Amino acid sequence: MTALVKIRSERDQMSAVERRIADFILENAQLLRDYSSQQLANALGISQSSVVKFTQKLGFKGYPDLKYAVGEAMARADNGDAAVVVAQHDGDATESGSGLWRRKSEAEEATRLINPSETLDAATHAIAAAGKVFVVGLGEDDIPARAFTFKLSMLGMLVLHSFDMARMTASVSGAESGDVLVVFSEHGNHPALCKIARQFRDRRGRVVTVTRHTSNPVRALADIALLVSAHDEREYIQSLVYQSALQHLLDGIFIHLCENDEKRHAALMANLERIQLLHEP
Incomplete structure (x- = not known):
C-alpha cells in the first residue's frame, strides 16, 4: 500500500485536524518534499506536534519517513506504475476524464485494502x-x-x-x-x-x-x-x-x-x- 493510498483509505476515521493534514498532503503531494514538519504545521495553522502525531498514527516513525514514502509514491506515479496523483481540474475534457479515472482507481484500491x-x-x-x-x-x-x-x-x-x-x-x-x-x-x-x-x-x-x-x-x-x-x-x-x-x-x-x-x-x-x-x- 502506498503512503497516499493509506492516507486516503484512513481519512474517514481521522479527526478534523488529521483530515486537514491528510487533504493537504493528498492535494499537494508534489510539494511535500519542500516542507518541513514545522512549515507544514504553519501552512495549516496547527501545531508541529499534530503533524508528528499524524505521521505516527499512520505507522511511520516520523515525518521524514512520511515524506520519503510520499516521494516514492510520486515517483511510481511518474513511471506509470500507480495512479496516485490527484488531477487538477482545469476545464480540459481529456484531463478531467483522466482525473476521474485516477480517482476511481484510487478509491477502488483503498476500498479493497480496508476490506480484508x-x-x-x-x-x-x-x-x-x-x-x-x-x-x-x-x-x-x-x-x-x-x-x-x-x-x-x-x-x-x-x-x-x-x-x-x-x-x-x-x-x-x-x-x-x-x-x-x-x-x-x-x-x-x-x-x-x-x-x-x-x-x-x-x-x-x-x-x-x-x-x-x-x-x-x-x-x-x-x-x-x-x-x-x-x-x-x-x-x-x-x-x-x-x-x-x-x-x-x-x-x-x-x-x-x-x-x-x-x-x-x-x-x-x-x-x-x-x-x-x-x-x-
Whole structure:
C-alpha cells in the first residue's frame, strides 16, 4: 500500500485536524518534499506536534519517513506504475476524464485494502448460506441495492428487496435464524434503517452493512461491515467515485458467489438464456 493510498483509505476515521493534514498532503503531494514538519504545521495553522502525531498514527516513525514514502509514491506515479496523483481540474475534457479515472482507481484500491479477505469471505459465506436474503436501501442507496438484488436473483437465490420501510418491516417479521439482511447506507445515519437492523437481529438473522469507512449507527449494528472509501473535494465527483468503488466491491462478492458453487453458476447460465429468449421474436 502506498503512503497516499493509506492516507486516503484512513481519512474517514481521522479527526478534523488529521483530515486537514491528510487533504493537504493528498492535494499537494508534489510539494511535500519542500516542507518541513514545522512549515507544514504553519501552512495549516496547527501545531508541529499534530503533524508528528499524524505521521505516527499512520505507522511511520516520523515525518521524514512520511515524506520519503510520499516521494516514492510520486515517483511510481511518474513511471506509470500507480495512479496516485490527484488531477487538477482545469476545464480540459481529456484531463478531467483522466482525473476521474485516477480517482476511481484510487478509491477502488483503498476500498479493497480496508476490506480484508476475511471480511469478504464472511459476507460471501453468510449470503450463500442464507435461506432468504433481505436487501434494503433508501434514496440513492436503493440503486446499488436493486442491482445487487438482481444479481443474487440471477444466481437462483431467494431475495426480498424493498425501499419502503413499512413493507420491509413486514417482510422482516418473517425472517429466521440464518437469514441475512444487507443494508445499503452510504452515511449510515438513517434511523429507520437502524430500526430495521435491530428488528432483524431480534429474529436472529445476520446483518451485513455497506457504508462509508466511518463510525456510524448503521455500521454499529452490523455482524459483517463492508466499507467504501471514496473522496474528492468536489461533491459531484465524490458521488461518482463512491458509486464506482461500491460497484467494484459488490462485483467481487458476486463473482465469488458465482464461481464457488456449481449450482448457482448453472442457475445464472439458465437465467441468462431465458432472458435472451425474451428478446427474440
